[in-house]
Amino acid sequence: MLQAAAFYIFSAIAVLSALMVVFAKNPVRAVLFLILAFFSAAGLFVLLGAEFLAMILVIVYVGAVAVLFLFVVMMLDIDFAELKAGFAENAVLGGAVAVVLAGILIATGFVWVDAQSVEANLQAPTPENMSNVAALGALIYDRYVLFFQLAGLVLLVAMIGAIVLTLRHRDGVKRQDMHAQVTRKRKDSVEIVDVEPGEGIG
Amino acid sequence: MTVETLLADLSLMTPELVLAIGALVLLLVGVYWRSEHGGSRIVMRLSMLLLVGAAGAAIYLAQGPGGDTFNGAFTVDAFGLYAKTAIFLAAAVALLLAFKYLETEKLAKFEYPVLVALAALGMAIMVSADDLITLYLGLELQSLSLYILAAFNRDSLRASEAGLKYFVLGALSSGLLLYGSSLVYGFSGTTEFAGIAIAASEEGTNVGLLFGLVFVVSGLAFKISAAPFHMWTPDVYEGAPTPVAAFFATAPKLAARALLARVLTEPFGAMVDQWQQVIILLAILSMAVGSFGALIQTNIKRLMGYSSIGNVGYALVGLSAGTAIGVWSVLLYFTLYIIGVAGAFAVILSMRKAEGMVERIDDLAGLSKTRPTLAWAMTALMFSIGGMPFLVGFFGKFFVFYAAVEAGLVWLVIIAVLFSSVSIAYYLRVVKVIWFDEPTGEFLPAPAGVAFVSRAAGLATVLLLPIMIGLISLVVNAGGGIGG
Known part of the structure; x- marks a missing residue:
């Protein structure tokens, strides 16, 4: 019961935040909603008993990918209003593609027939009493x-x-040469000049 | 996995280990031994040695019984070892061809031979793959190295374009392959070939498995440049540096074909009725594109690109038989094809005039008067690739057609013979330019390695004839391991 409730909560948040990623006006908000979608997907993974995938999703996607997205969105001066200008023209075609894709997925879900031999052949079944x-x-x-x-x-x-x-090797770049530094002798760099009083070193 | 089983598994992977560890060591040698002090030359020589050593290890292993390693992820059998030997030697020859070229074109970097060695390692893993994951990792290791090699001349716009085009289309094909693999895994519950074979024999008509098979075959068809997945080939052959194109035309072709043969006969052997139609379609389209596309080419590298598409078509005719003869005839075909193509590219690499490399077919005009031995070599090579009787290339074509006739595909063989006679036309055109046109200028003397490869390959088209029986028994033995 509790599990079912958790499933519906996580999926509802995932779907809603995914929609918001597309419809949000502000790109920074879109990325933040994307992070929310990742988190709820991670929750769904935990419900399925795949804790490791959930952790990876949070660490890799939220921790690295989404943060990178945020950087890109904030650093680059992209006019998103201009990018979205063509949205209305292509909305019909894009919507049609989306409907067809969703239809295919749903149809697959209904007609899904496992091969009979899957159970017997299963390559790496999850072992009992092992996390x-x-x-x-x-x-x-x-x-x-x-x-x-x-x-x-x-x-x-x-x-x-x-x-x-x-990689390009440029000429004329001064690099540190440890060997030359350490093996430098005193006489190479220090000169003792016997300065006559009142004359200075001219 | 205990230490004993691990060591036993690793001992069967000696050729791969030699290459992998050797490549890592050479990388370090290259980094610390500057090119100015001849570092790239040393790495080049050592890489050739490494590849020959790996081939030796493969020949040595072929004396033993072989077996499955790593819980059936990697299999060592006569088929794989034969293909590996051929791949390593072809890669070594490709390095020999590249040696002087890279120095004169100011491309001599130590990474080149290391990448060739790593690509050869990827190919060796491909031909021994016994699991969809091994297959994919081997294929990616090979493809990634090849993408970099294609764009190796990074200051040339054409080479960069070739590399990028190859990369994008290659990534697409990898996507197709992975999608197919995931479907196969989903419907059979395993990625191991043995497990898939069980699923295929029990559920041969399962729609999901069939879809997976078609996607896997499409992904591999990209890699062997079979039509309609061929569009990258002529551009990449033309744009990439010539020794790179020579490498592309030899070892990777054999590796991808051997892999395709194994995938079709081992895991999907029970679904021969399903994949046969796909392979026949690919064969006919490739032969058509290869024959007619090549007729209008003026650039000899593009010509070789189309020729390779056509030749993939003929080899697919043999494979479409779905029998053991089909498998070994394909091995024989590609062994002879590699010899021919390596020689032809050596001739192309000899086409250097005072102003630089030239690569138009017309530049070969009057070669018979200016360089008679080169002209003889090119003539023999062109006829051999075209499959003219009394040269070794003929036997390659003969046996793939024989395999198809044996399987009752007479109509397909008739089509193939028709396309084959069309393709003779453009090989003849090259020969005509060499012998009957007036010379327009003389080529500079070719580097010793290139000259050696062109002469040796030219002679091999005739000299291999007496030992043909031995070669055939070798491939029959190698191909007997799988299929049937």
């Missing part, structure tokens, strides 16, 4: 350690690519 996070950790770092390492290599390639394609 969500522990189960995922046991899978990712043990059974799927190969995938974990491969994903690391993919990220390494992305890093190499970013450097190769954008």
Whole structure:
């Protein structure tokens, strides 16, 4: 009973805030509503028993992505009124696409038929008496350690690519050279001049 | 997973480990050994050595029984090891072709060979994939490296455009592939090929599984540049630096084809009636686009792009048979195709005049008078790629058509032969320009590596004929591991 109530509350907030993301006039408010939508989706995940996904959603999407959005919205001088000027013209077409997409999703929900063999073949069923996070950790770092390492290599390639394609070595930039600094001798930089009284160093 | 099982699994991954660790070490060597002091050259040489070493490891493993590793995520069998050996050697040849070119074009950076090695690693993982996640990770590792290589000449507008175009379309195809994979996972409950095979044999007509299959095949069709997913190919071949295009045309093609063969015959083997129509459609469209598109090209790199689309079509004819013959004939086809294409690109890389690289077909005019050996090599290579009798390329085409006839697809073979004769026309045009047109200027002497590859590949089109039987038994043995 309590669960059902929580589900309806979270879903209602998620849907309403998602709508507000689209309709809000002020882009900063739109991003804030987006964060609210993320939070309620995280609540739905908890209800489904996927605590880890809920945590990730909050940490990654709210903590990183949405904050980045906020930065972008605040830093860039974008005239959102101008961007939205074409909204009315395309509203019919956009609405039609939205209706069709929603129709497809709903139709899929009604005709969804599981393959009979799914139960028997299930690759990684959630183990009994094990928390969500522990189960995922046991899978990712043990059974799927190969995938974990491969994903690391993919990220390494992305890093190499970013450097190769954008880094330019400029000439004439003064860089710190530790070796030169440390091995500098006194005689290279200090000169003792015997100054005659009254003459100065000219 | 205990230490013992982990070590046992890793020992079967020796070629991949050699490449992965080697690439990381070379990255460090490149960073600390400045290019001014010959660092990029050293990394280049060591990368070639690394690739040859990995090929050696693959050949060594092929003597053993192989097996599944990492709980069935990665499989080591004769099919995968044969493909790996070919991929590593093709990548090494691609580096040999790139060596001098990069230096003269001021592109000599140590990242180039490292990226080629990492791309080869991705391909090796693809051909051994036994799980949808392995498949995707291998494919992404390979594709990401290739996107960067395509745009490697970052100061050239055309190269940047080629890289960007390749990246955007490649990302789209990865999206299709992932969407298909998620459908397959949803309807079969597993991403392992063995599990999917069970689901496919029990629920072959399940709509969800079928949708997933079609999306996965479409995603892979992008990677092998089969029509109607081919539009990136000519632009990328033309825009990317020539040695990069040479690399694109060889190893990745074989890897993606081997992967497609495994995906179709292992997890979806029971759904052959469903995917056969898709593959036949892809084959006919690719042959048509490849044959007619190439006829109007004036740029030889674009010509090679269209030629590769057409050749993917012929290989798909063999695969559409859905039999063991289909699988090994495709391996044979691509082995011979790689030799031909590597040689052809070596000839293109020899097309350097005093003012720089040239790449129009007309620039080859009168090559027979100015450089007779190069002219002979190019002629043999063009005829071999075109599948003319009495050169090795003929056997590749012969056996893919044989596989299709064996499976009762005679009409498809007739169409393929018709397109094949159309495609001969543009290979003949190149040969005509070489032998019968008046010379317009002389090419500068080619670097030793490039000259060696062009001559060796040209000779191979004839010299491989006596050992054809041996090669065929090799691929039959390799292809026997899967399919049937």
